[in-house]
Amino acid sequence: MTPENNPEVSAALLRTDYRLVLDLVESGARVLDLGCGNGNLLWLLKQRKQVTGYGVEISGDRIIECVEKGLSVFQGDIDEGLRDFEDQSFxxxxxxxxxxxxxxxxxxxxxxxxxxxxxxxSFANFAHWSIRLRLLFSGRMPVDDAIPFEWYETPNIHHLTIRDFHFFCRRFKIAILDSWFFCRLERGRPRRRRCCPNWTAAFALYVVTRAQ
Amino acid sequence: MAWVEVRAFGRRSAIGPLDHSAPPRCRRSDPMTPNSHNNDAPVQPDEPGSVGLVTPRRVELFTPEDPLHLECGAVLAPVHVQYETYGELSAARDNAILVCHALSGDAHVAGRHRPDDPKPGWWDSMIGPGKAFDTRRYFVVCSNFLGGCKGTTGPTSIDPATGKPYATRFPMVTIHDMVVVQQRLIEALGIRRLLAVVGGSMGGMQVLEWAVSFPDALAAAIPIATTHRMSAQGIAFDEVGRQAIFADPNWRGGDYADGPPPDRGLALARMIAHITYLSEKSMHRKFGRDLRHRDRYAYNFEEEFQVESYLHYQGSRFTQRFDANTYLYITKAMDYFDLSADYPSLRVSLRRAAAKFLLIAFSSDWLFPPADVREVANALRANGRDVTYVNIESDYGHDAFLLEVDELTKLISGFLRNLLREVRAELPLPDDVPP
Incomplete structure (x- = not known):
């Protein structure tokens, strides 16, 4: 199956986060996608923005999917750092x-x-009101569309909130250049400003840089 | 010193008599066949997935009027090349794939020469209808490299000046020289640009050399379990192998054509090299400490352990199909290989390479470890090239490039399908989906 008639790729265009990244990245930019998965985002970036794109992915099966799309991917564990990559090369x-x-x-x-x-x-906001309410009333770890795993099978080992991320950025001297909030991963309507995003946004996406 | 040690090793009868006709018993059913460089599975030529019966061809590519100028400065002519092809070349001649074989390989990469051949070509598991290199889509070429002993001009060929085999009077050849000869063959076949060049181990060195020496002549490069320069450890093992051959009294300075060949030396060289193709884990799993005939020790120097018997079998079988002088030349060509030798860095040396790369390493390969392959991938990426690096989880060591057929098939077939599409047409964009 070719990427252009692959329903998975068409479905990828529905992803709110993918569309945001597509809008944010300038044409011809050099992009590195960490944990690129099946490569749908990278493929869209290459097609729409003619980026020079590389992915890093740990799973061999996912890499096969990337290779079928003609992408450039490095098999590796991002937890081991990006020592293969030169300073400011993307x-x-x-x-x-x-x-x-x-x-x-x-x-x-x-x-x-x-x-x-x-x-x-980008990440799922663990302080979204629905998660808070679930935890408050059911007393169990929330399972929903944003975090679709039971506690014992989740790959997520670091849940965080929007507020946590802001504290993190201050502590590590990271400047937030742009931020977007949305409620659904597919067909969501991302907004730059939102009333009490830590309550109302299920997802957040930030553009960050090293603070001067 | 090394020579003395090898002699001592030989005197202790480490090599043993060369009468190991029966393959050693395997511990349990394991995809690693007694000779894992060959596929022992009985495949009928008409079986689906086989390219069937193939006929090797031989062509003269360099003549005394148009000789081959070697990197070492010597001039060689004539140069004959043995090659095989599988599948059909498309009308646009855009579907040709060159396979570069490793140290002990040859041009016979798939199918059988005769219906009763006990074994198919050395990479039959990867080449054929429906396989990784699908011969219904691609035209696959493989030639015996320069300096080989399987039909291409090498130390066993007759030197026209003397009427006798070249033996050690054969000029030293390099990976670059081999690639120059392959390029001449590809040209002679009417192919201007290869879809891909692929090879494992020393074949991978040729692939890297191709990408740098003839950047416009290939769309993609698939180097597998290889390195951009032979490591000190690799040279060390090669040197021990060569010393084993030199130490064999039958070698006689290389002029053994009219006498018994230095089979003991060659077998020992193969035994040493074969250890480097396996991993500690795969050896343990296949042989453990199993004994061959008894359940208790014999307390003598006969080959007792299964692993000993396996290595003896490998060594002796190798002497039936390979030439000692050729082994000396080819290991030396590997040792000389260093893509970055004349450049300030690997990155600069790869600057000319324009192909799309799929680099494959195996986690347990300690001869050409994944870090070597990744170094090449990093340099290519730093140059902004299309490059994918995959480290396949495997216990088979270096031999994994012949054994991890499933993983390789998934990767390579997907890569080639997309590549052919890219080469043939620009990809149309999918319709945008409204939010």
Missing amino acids: DYVVLNQTLPVIRRPDYVIEEMLRVGRRGIV
């Missing part, structure tokens, strides 16, 4: 929905900003 380093899965988010984000001029980080 315009954007993307960490899309990967943050809660990695063991050392602080180290990986530092590495991201060493390798790239800018970082794009």
Whole structure:
């Protein structure tokens, strides 16, 4: 099956986060996608924005999917750092929905900003009102569309909130250049400003850089 | 010193008599066949997935009027090349794939020469209808490299100046020289640009050399379990192998054509090399400490352990199909290989390479470890090239490039399908989906 008639790729265009990244990245930029999965985002970036794109992925099966799309991917564990990558060799380093899965988010984000001029980080907000209410009333770990795993099978080992991310950025001297909030991963309507985003946004996407 | 040690090793009868006709018993059913460089599975030529019966061809590519100028400064002519092809060349001649074989390989990569051949070509598991290199889509070429002993001009060929085999009077050849000869063959076949060049181990060195020496002549490069320069450890093992051959009294300075060949030396060289193709884990799993005939020790120097018997079998079988002088030359060509030798860095040396790369390493390969392959991938990426690096999880060591057929098939077939599409047409964009 070719990528252009692959329903999976068409479906990828429905992804709110993918569309945001597509809008944010300039044409011809150098992009590194950490935890690129099946490569749908990278493929869209190459097709729409003619980026020079590389992915890093740990799973051999996912890499096969990337190779079928003609993408450039490196098999590796981003928790081991990005030592193969030179300083400031990318315009954007993307960490899309990967943050809660990695063991050392602080180290990986530092590495991201060493390798790239800018970082794009997106994650599910654990302080969304529905999660708060579920935890409050049911007393159990929330399972919903944003976090679709039971506690014992989740790959997410670092849940975080929007407020946590802001504290993190202050502590590690990271500047937030742009932020977007949305409620649905597919067909969501991302907004830059939102009333009490830590309550109302299920997802957040940030463009960050090293603070001067 | 090394020579003395090898002699001592030989005197202790480490090599043993060369009468190991029966393959050693395997511990349990394991995809690693007694000779894992060959596929022992009985495949009928008409079986689906086989390219069937193939006929090797031989062509003269360099003549005394138009000789081959070697990297070492010597001039060689004539140069004959043995090759095989599988599948059909498309009308646009855009579907040709060159396979570069490793140290002990040959041009016979798939199918059988005769219906009663006990074994198919050395990479039959990867080449054929429906396989990784699908011969219904691609035209696959493989030639015996320069300096080989399987039909291409090498130390066993007759030197026209003396009427006797070249033996050690054959000029030293390099990986670059081999690639120059392959390029001449590809040209002679009417192919201007290869879809891909692929090879494992020393074949991978040729692939890297191709990408640098003839950047416009290939769309993609697939180097597998290889390195951009032979490591000190690799040279060390090669040197011990060569010393084993030199130490064999039958070698006689290389002029053994009219007498018994230095089979003991060659077998010992193969035994040493074969250890480097396996991993500690795969050896343990296949042989453990199993004994061959008894359940208790014999307390003598006969070959007792299964692993000993396996290595003896490998060594003796190798002497039936390979030439000692050729082994000396080819290992030396590997040792000389260093893509970055005349450049300030590997990155600069790869600057000319324009192909799309799929680099494959195996986690347990300690001869050409994944870090070597990754170094090449990093340099290519730093140059902004299309490059994918995959480290396949495997216990088979270096031999994994012949054994991890499933993983390789998935990767390579997907890569080639997309590549052919890219080469033939620009990809249309999918319709945008409204939010």
